[in-house]
Amino acid sequence: MTGYRRYFNPQRYFIVSLDQRGCGRSRPNVADDVTSLKSNTTSILIQDLEALRSFLKVEKWLVAGMSWGTTLAIAYAVAHPSRVQRLVLAAVTTTTREEVEWITEGVRIYFPDAWHRFSAASGAQVGERLVDAYYRRITSADADDRARAARSWCEWEDSHVALDPNFVSDPRFRDPRFRLQFATLVTHYRKHAAFLSPLTVLPRVPATLIHGGLDVSSPSSVPRELHARWPESELFLVEDEGHVGEKMIAKFMESIAR
Secondary structure (H helix, E strand, C coil): CHHHHHHCCCCCCCCCCCCCCCCCCCCCCCCCCHHHHHHCCHHHHHHHHHHHHHHCCCCCEEEEEECHHHHHHHHHHHHCHHHEEEEEEECCCCCCHHHHHHHHCHHHHCCHHHHHHHHHCCCCCCCCCHHHHHHHHHCCCCHHHHHHHHHHHHHHHHHCCCCCCCCCCCHHHHCHHHHHHHHHHHHHHHHCHHHCCCCCCCCCCCEEEEEECCCCCCCCHHHHHHHHHCCCEEEEEECCCCCCCHHHHHHHHHHHHC
16 A cells, blocks of 8 residues: 555655555455455454554544545544544545446446446356356356456456546556455455445544546445535535546645645
């Protein structure tokens, strides 16, 4: 997670970044040991964050995240509001079942060719959701099939963020190991709707929500509806960018500095 450090001024902040359980430099890596997914849920990730905060003797911190990180950040703030000074969130998601259905099924109306390739490569059985089919294969004992499924999944990930005029294919997806690690965790959390109940109660902490107007994979309805229910929040929509763009990052950094 070292790349995220550049969003913070090291002269002003004690910067704490981590590799989420199961990926990066965390051990075991899910690419090597899918059985470790049994102890990889949102509530356990929140326990990891609290253990890290306690170990570092941080009384209260600003929590910043992007994309999946926004789901985790909100869930952490719901569980431990007294430990959160502020949330700064970009490309806002809550990983509900409805959002997962949209990103794997509904968004095909914008990318029909890419979605049909994604669907055809899924190996889905009759009545099986695509996310369930990919998860079944990516967590199987067949290493070659795991690799094929991870490649197809990451090709779809690249496709449904491509409306952004500044879109560039994610270079990390060229690495087979990264593809497997990424697809395993993404399908794990999406299959289980992030192991979270619907957000009926929001954290009573200040929050900045930043979102791209061209983000069709994570529609702006998500942060708009959160903002409407969250008096402590402010919402910035960057109309001409998608999932994460340069203007969004600039607003992210500006919000952190502020």
